[in-house]
Amino acid sequence: MSYVxxxxxxxxxxxxxxxxxxxxxxxxxxxxKKEFGVKFVPATGRGYLSIQHNLKTLGLYDEAxxxxxxxxxxxxxxxxxxxLIQFKGLDFLKMKEIxxxxxDKDVCIRVYTKDQIFVFNLSESEAIRINSLKVPCNIxxxxxxxxxxxxxxxxxxxxxxxIPYLKALEHKMKSITDGHCSVTYSSNRYMEFNALGVDxxxxxxxxxxxxxxxxxxxxxxGDNYNDLAMLKVAGLSVAAQNATQDIKAVCDYTTKADNxxxxxxxxxxxxxxxx
Numbered sequence: 001m002s003y004v005x006x007x008x009x010x011x012x013x014x015x016x017x018x019x020x021x022x023x024x025x026x027x028x029x030x031x032x033k034k035e036f037g038v039k040f041v042p043a044t045g046r047g048y049l050s051i052q053h054n055l056k057t058l059g060l061y062d063e064a065x066x067x068x069x070x071x072x073x074x075x076x077x078x079x080x081x082x083x084l085i086q087f088k089g090l091d092f093l094k095m096k097e098i099x100x101x102x103x104d105k106d107v108c109i110r111v112y113t114k115d116q117i118f119v120f121n122l123s124e125s126e127a128i129r130i131n132s133l134k135v136p137c138n139i140x141x142x143x144x145x146x147x148x149x150x151x152x153x154x155x156x157x158x159x160x161x162x163i164p165y166l167k168a169l170e171h172k173m174k175s176i177t178d179g180h181c182s183v184t185y186s187s188n189r190y191m192e193f194n195a196l197g198v199d200x201x202x203x204x205x206x207x208x209x210x211x212x213x214x215x216x217x218x219x220x221x222g223d224n225y226n227d228l229a230m231l232k233v234a235g236l237s238v239a240a241q242n243a244t245q246d247i248k249a250v251c252d253y254t255t256k257a258d259n260x261x262x263x264x265x266x267x268x269x270x271x272x273x274x275x
Contacts, residue, residue: 003038003271004213007069007204007230008264009222010044010051011187013240016260019133021057024262029058032272041207043069043200045186045226047154048077049115050135055079071112071154072184072194072226073203076210086206087114090153090195094180098156098193099145101176105169107158107191110137113151125189126159158191166191185225188244192226201229221267223247223259238267 006029008014016022032038040058042051048070055061055068064080076086095111099120102109108123119126120140130137160166163185170183170191177183182194200220208215220227220234223243231237231251239251242258255266269275 001217001235001271003217003219003236005039005041005208005211005218006032006264006268007041007043007200007207007218007220007234009200009224009227010042010046010054012223012242012259013221013227014042014259014264015054021054022260022262022265024265026057028262028265028268028273032268033059036272038268038272039066039211041067041069041204043073043204043220043222043227043230045070045072045155045190045192046135047071047112047115047117048075048082050133067207069200069203069207072182072186072192072198073200073206073229074154074194074198075114076203076207084114085210087152087154088195088198089114090155090181090193092149092151092153094176095148095153095156095193096145097176098173098181101173102158103143105158106162106165107160107169110157110159111145111148112154112156113148114154118145118148123159125161129189155192155194157193159189160191161189163188184228187224199229200227201231201233204230205233219267219271221263236271238263 029040048068060066066079068077108126109120111118117137119137216235218234219236220230221238223240237251239248239254240263248254255263257263257266
């Protein structure tokens with residue numbers, strides 16, 4: 001089988017626990033592109049502007065005909081000039097409803113526009129993560145989002161390290177989310193709300209159609225629930241060793257390496273280089 005595109009989750013998959021790309025991954029990705037013509041497409045819940053330094057590490061920064069899926073598939077950009085090819089945002093009033101529902105819950109709330117992040121009720125654990133990721137955030141002092149009414153909203157999320165607590169909220173929120181939102185989980189700390197029908201799987205399908213490729217010729221790799229949709233549609237699905245058990249259960253292959261040991265390098269060596 002000759003694969004032509006790898007769609008790769010970032011946090012806890014491509015990135016190690018220091019939020020960096022290990023050299024083993026870098027070398028394999030660059031060689032796969034140079035010698036085998038394989039496209040490497042970051043597929044992340046983050047915004048595309050927040051991963052530009054990672055693109056530089058991989059030699060993909062500002063490159064034509066190279067792409068990023070961001071906001072869990074809510075945006076598709078070409079790396080050259082961060083050209084926005086597709087944006088599927090969340091309705092402002094729905095975002096506001098979710099924001100207000102969370103005000104009396106034990107959650108830190110993040111609201112994503114196309115180019116900024118706004119954080120309310122910052123938790124200690126989230127403050128540590130924001131500092132380590134070095135992603136600029138606007139810390140909100142007031143519990144209102146009306147100032148964002150004219151902005152394009154990418155998504156909203158709740159943060160709590162207690163995933164069962166977040167999953168219990170999902171059940172209680174069905175009157176708000178059903179028929180309006182895609183709900184998923186990531187990084188063992190986030191409950192994410194995108195527009196209905198938005199996920200990494202649909203984003204990958206859209207990109208494949210734009211490029212005139214066959215979805216069977218793609219590899220998807222990830223570790224958590226927001227990766228599930230793309231793992232299901234890709235020709236080959238790969239779970240990182242540190243992935244949740246539910247993700248491993250649906251994947252064709254689980255790497256021996258975890259995110260600190262070169263997940264991407266292992267799958268490239270096995271399925272691209274055929275080593």
